[in-house]
Amino acid sequence: DIQMTQSPSSLSASVGDRVTIACRASQSITSNLNWYQQKPGKAPNLLIYGASSLQSGVPPRFSGSGSGTDFTLTISSLQPEDFASYYCQQNYDTPWTFGQGTKVEIK
Amino acid sequence: QVQLQESGPGLVKPSETLSLTCTVSGGSISNYFWSWIRQSPGKGLEWIGYIYYSGSTNSNPSLKSRVSISVDTSKNQFSLRLSSVTAADTAVYYCARYTPMTLGNFDFWGQGTLVTVSS
Numbered sequence: 001d002i003q004m005t006q007s008p009s010s011l012s013a014s015v016g017d018r019v020t021i022a023c024r025a026s027q028s029i030t031s032n033l034n035w036y037q038q039k040p041g042k043a044p045n046l047l048i049y050g051a052s053s054l055q056s057g058v059p060p061r062f063s064g065s066g067s068g069t070d071f072t073l074t075i076s077s078l079q080p081e082d083f084a085s086y087y088c089q090q091n092y093d094t095p096w097t098f099g100q101g102t103k104v105e106i107k
Numbered sequence: 108q109v110q111l112q113e114s115g116p117g118l119v120k121p122s123e124t125l126s127l128t129c130t131v132s133g134g135s136i137s138n139y140f141w142s143w144i145r146q147s148p149g150k151g152l153e154w155i156g157y158i159y160y161s162g163s164t165n166s167n168p169s170l171k172s173r174v175s176i177s178v179d180t181s182k183n184q185f186s187l188r189l190s191s192v193t194a195a196d197t198a199v200y201y202c203a204r205y206t207p208m209t210l211g212n213f214d215f216w217g218q219g220t221l222v223t224v225s226s
Contacts, residue, residue: 001168031210032210032211034211034212034213036213042218042219043201043203043216043217043218043219044152044201044213044216045216046212046213046214049209049210049211049212049214050209050210050212053209055212055214087151087152089152089212089213091205091210091211091212094154094165094167095154095167095168095169096154097154098151098152098153098154099151101151101152
């Protein structure tokens with residue numbers, strides 16, 4: 001199985017901050033990497049697909065980059081509604097796997 | 108807008124079979140892959156398996172011997188059966204649409220249903 005490792009596991013930030021979350025795959029997954037946002041009690045919501053493409057309806061303050069084994073999700077200016085957990089997911093090969101998540105909390 | 112809704116028992120006894128159904132509305136079940144994903148505090152998000160509308164399936168090897176996924180295109184539904192459950196199978200179970208276009212992603216999800224395994 002391809003292991004996905006996110007860092008950090010949690011972070012505290014203020015509204016307006018630039019936030020970066022890293023995701024590393026245990027082998028190359030080319031650009032087959034997606035990012036999801038999850039709020040408490042809700043299902044995950046697709047933010048970024050194909051490592052860097054913004055899903056329709058997602059604010060442009062969210063961006064993704066990377067290829068191969070190292071990827072990054074960036075929130076350019078954190079908004080109150082962005083406090084949530086974020087997960088990366090690879091679909092390069094089955095079993096499709098997720099990172100363990102990064103919880104973004106209010107400082 | 109595509110919507111997915113899970114249904115099934117919220118409590119299952121150990122060693123019995125967990126059965127869930129996902130009903131898809133607002134779009135056809137054709138031409139997409141339909142997945143089950145679960146989330147537990149101990150293991151995070153775990154992909155269980157998928158079924159293509161034509162009936163072909165793929166599942167996580169960690170669960171493969173216990174998982175069965177089926178589809179009923181006439182009802183726009185797909186279903187999960189997980190046999191011989193234990194407390195480790197307690198989780199929130201989500202159904203989701205996997206779109207193979209644009210490198211593939213889970214673009215629509217159900218709200219999730221909590222299944223507890225307990226006697």
